[in-house]
Amino acid sequence: MDWNDNPKFIYEKEPSLDILCIDCKSFYSSVECVERGLNPLTTKLVVMSYPSDNPEERGSGLILASSPAAKKEYGISNVSRARDLPFPYPDDLIIAAPRMSYYMKKNMEINNVYRKYADENNHSVFSVDETFLDVTDSLKLYGCTTADELARIIQIDVCRTTGIYTTVGIGENCWLAKAALDLYM
Incomplete structure (x- = not known):
């Protein structure tokens, strides 16, 4: 290929990730x-x-x-x-009145739920109420064909376990997942 030629991207051959940005609704x-x-x-x-x-x-x-x-x-x-x-x-x-140590305890409880769906290498706590999960390799394990299906399972699990409602943004990277979350909040 000549260096002046524009490379053609074949998007179907590029790796695709399923990243969830999960936010606990009005957490405190x-x-x-x-x-x-x-x-x-x-x-x-x-x-x-x-x-x-x-x-x-x-x-x-x-x-x-x-x-x-x-x-x-x-x-x-x-x-x-x-x-x-x-x-x-x-x-x-x-x-x-705020009880920060209690909120941190609840954060750990919620993140323990997330750990059922993604290992430590695919789990990143962003803040006290937001976490990123790479669920790309978890979909088959939970019988899901899309990240949206697994996101719903996680939301139900968190709500049943802790009583906390969550919203989820889904994207191919953390930035897109966060942008998707913020777009609809």
Whole structure:
């Protein structure tokens, strides 16, 4: 081949990986809901630093995590402050102080579920609530023909084991899997 010729890529012959980027939905608030026996998707709960022990006072904290229902009801995000919540606080709003060591324990519990589907070489913890799994070699083991099928099995396993809901992005590399996750969150 002449160096001026453009090489032709035959994509079908290129290696293809099945990477999952798994995110625990509203992780800190979900853990707090599950601990209280509440549904993490429907309960209005925020994890807030420096909450007041007195319900007559607003507190001065930063909201570290909000359940989906709290985000929707109060128009807040995970970077809101106590002043962004309606005051006096609504009766159905639960405010929890952060418990980082407990969240790390739950993270380890969830990652132990992931280890059933990918060995250490194919398992990478990205943050307290996100993990990447290369499940390329796991599909046949679990009777799956697509990564989407295995992702659903993992989601169900995590939810049954821990009560935590997850979302999954799937791609041929970590960047694409993360982009797919973020696109639909």
